[in-house]
Amino acid sequence: MHVLVCEDDELIASGIVAGLTAQGFTVERVATAGAARAMLRAATFDIMVLDLGLPDEDGLKLLQQQRSQGLEIPVLILTARDSVTNRVDGLQAGADDYLLKPFDLRELAARLQTLLRRVAGRRVNLIEHGRLAYDPSSRETFLGGQPVDLSRREQALLQALLHNKGRVLSSEQLKDSVYGFNDELESNALNVHIHHLRRKLGNGIVETVRGLGYRLGPADGGEDAP
């Protein structure tokens, strides 16, 4: 899922990018309406997150203009102003949903998922790997067809691994994708989560590369009990 985030505030933007990346989205971020326009021309996106208070141009203007040019992807508006007028204007201009700042990252992710599903109610991005299947949109994990209950951190971990099939991820990298970039964590919490993952999905899923980190096990082998 390709998301275009248009937000000028550095702090907020980095939060969004980190959060959505952790949720399995591929995120491009721009800070101005001009840049957004360029990005929209250059690539195709599945959904867009648009802040209204941009430096160079009113976000609504941008939206309206893009809509009139045939932009059809769902757009979620971020706004700090909480007046009714703005909300109405937003919907009128072609927004599909809105979120008032400050907002919860999980809330944002949830709304994006809902929007995506509304447009195309299918299971698009089911990630499969051997007996394992993961659906980011419903946040469901299946092992040999059976649903498996994973906690938030376990999911994040699994996603990071699935997104980098075959590659070795260092603890630092994993930490970045499971926690934000900011959080400091000085403990073996990651180890513990890896352990939980293995317990739930079988030992073959996560491979240890001593001294370097972890990587996803081979798709075929690595059954639970060999």
Place this chain on the structure above:
Amino acid sequence: MHVLVCEDDELIASGIVAGLTAQGFTVERVATAGAARAMLRAATFDIMVLDLGLPDEDGLKLLQQQRSQGLEIPVLILTARDSVTNRVDGLQAGADDYLLKPFDLRELAARLQTLLRRVAGRRVNLIEHGRLAYDPSSRETFLGGQPVDLSRREQALLQALLHNKGRVLSSEQLKDSVYGFNDELESNALNVHIHHLRRKLGNGIVETVRGLGYRLGPADGGEDAP
């Protein structure tokens, strides 16, 4: 989109008709409750705009009576009175949204769009889910064939969940569908209603997804007492 506008003031009515027509709506306009009744009998509408200050009959009376007869299209109420009581009355009587006079035409159009979008796809008459059945037109709920008495909020909650089978709805999203957009609610009222729902329908109906929200339980399992 077929809209029924029930408004006695000529000036306002013509404004609405002009505005909505320009927006692409097909508009029928009547000036009295009696005429509205006739129209509703004669044709099918997608949405209704209802003024409360009608000459022959109270608009709320009309709404209530129509609702009790199975009218299920969204109804937006127009009212000159600005007391909170009236708004509550309106929602109670079965309105889906309300607008205070004087209002902005764009706002009216935007609200109608929102209403339509909210109910789009909910055209089926009986929603079934495992032992559970819900009839939106009569607003009746059945569990294993037995009617269950649900309060207004409980119904709204159940409806929102049924309308999004399998999806996780955040409390924000649920709040939006149970309460209007405007009402601010800073309490765990939703939790309480969920609790009531479970008490009445059994624990399997509503699933908690920790940190994310709630979703409808699986259709098969989740009996009351396993």
Place this chain on the structure above:
DNA sequence: GCGTTGATTAACCGATGATTAACCCAGGCT
């Protein structure tokens, strides 16, 4: 064998949701 690295386990803590009770308000009834 020794040290380092990762695995495992149990304990603790905080966050989140569930539960319950009290209160408030509106509507219906007398």
Place this chain on the structure above:
DNA sequence: AGCCTGGGTTAATCATCGGTTAATCAACGC
């Protein structure tokens, strides 16, 4: 009008779960 009832909201308390920590154990490399 005044009372009564019931749903809705608030708030306070309880329970549970997940996350982190830390301590111990096993494996691997030297």
